[in-house]
Amino acid sequence: MTTLADLTTLRVGGPVAEYVEATTEAEILDVVRRADAEGRQLLVLGGGSNLLASDEPFDGVVVRDLRRGLALRESSACGGADVVIPAGHGWDDVVVEAIENDWSGIEALSGIPGSVGATPVQNVGAYGQEVGDVLAFVRTWDRGTGRIRTLARSELGLGYRTSILKRSMRDGDPVGDDGEPARRWAPTPRYVVLEVGLQLPLASRSAPVRYAELARTLGVEVGARVPSRDVRAAVLGLRRGKGMVLDAADHDTWSAGSFFTNPIVSDAVAAGLPEGAPRFPLGDGRVKTSAAWLISTAGFERGFGLPGPASLSTKHSLALTNRGTATAADLLALARTVRDGVAAAFGIVLEPEPVLLGVEL
Structure with a gap:
């Protein structure tokens, strides 16, 4: 039987009543709709790197998004690289591809575990960059209305480690006559991330280095721009020194x-x-x-x-x-x-x- 300990980087958590691995958007939506219709708890999971689960059995449905692939929709000097990525794609793989293609703006987010779908929920950030800096839109399934909803960056309410996506995990529908919310969405937000759109400047050099520790490691002043590959190497070194790069032996x-x-x-x-x-x-x-x-x-x-x-x-x-x-x-x-x-x-x-x-x- 699959356990949440098998699926998370903390390696704790009890057995799962139903576990589904989805490789298409249609499979994900089928599982989400079925779980909601049956009133069962739902956990949509990517890399499992931001979850502390109970030791008790999870009497719900866990669906793991295994979709991969990055689509470049447009590339121009003015607009940059317009890329769309399924939620299940590994985040660090996106960073690697961006650097290889001279797309700038996420090099300081190297080494962060987990999937693309989690990044706008938390507005993931490190070493002076946040995903919100380059986020264009998030395409979601709105469990409240039962339809696809695309949210532009300006609609996401991004802040330090937060967004309306994250807040919708705890916020219920308007209260009913009994004074209680009609629905609670946790542990998965009301808005299930399906795809993420990024707008990345075309450049082999990094965005201005904002973080003092990173600047010192690179031997430059805060605000300098250096080759993106150098930023990635420096960030991975810093993260490894703090135990923040996954290693099964450590x-x-x-x-x-x-x-x-x-x-x-x-x-x-x-x-x-x-x-x-x-x-x-x-x-x-x-x-x-x-x-x-x-x-x-x-x-x-x-x-x-x-x-x-x-x-x-x-x-x-x-x-x-x-x-x-x-x-x-x-x-x-x-x-x-x-x-x-x-x-x-x-x-x-x-x-x-x-x-x-x-x-x-």
């Missing part, structure tokens, strides 16, 4: 990447943080700070939890890792310890980045 990569998002707090809260705390003003009365800094400064260093079955990565304090025998319960206990310790030290409650399936933090 338990530091048995994770969901960064487990907590960087908190966005008010100016007043940011001003009360200790000297040396990272502060990134957003210009709207709010400041983003570093979850990794808060975790480390609260006393949770890399490797915290060892020699137990779950620990913080020995390479990066922001990743919770499975040391080989961890259960979801082990990882949740660790996450709660870290979250509560940071809250006690700084009054800031960290929010998890992965989707939590059948569990609560």
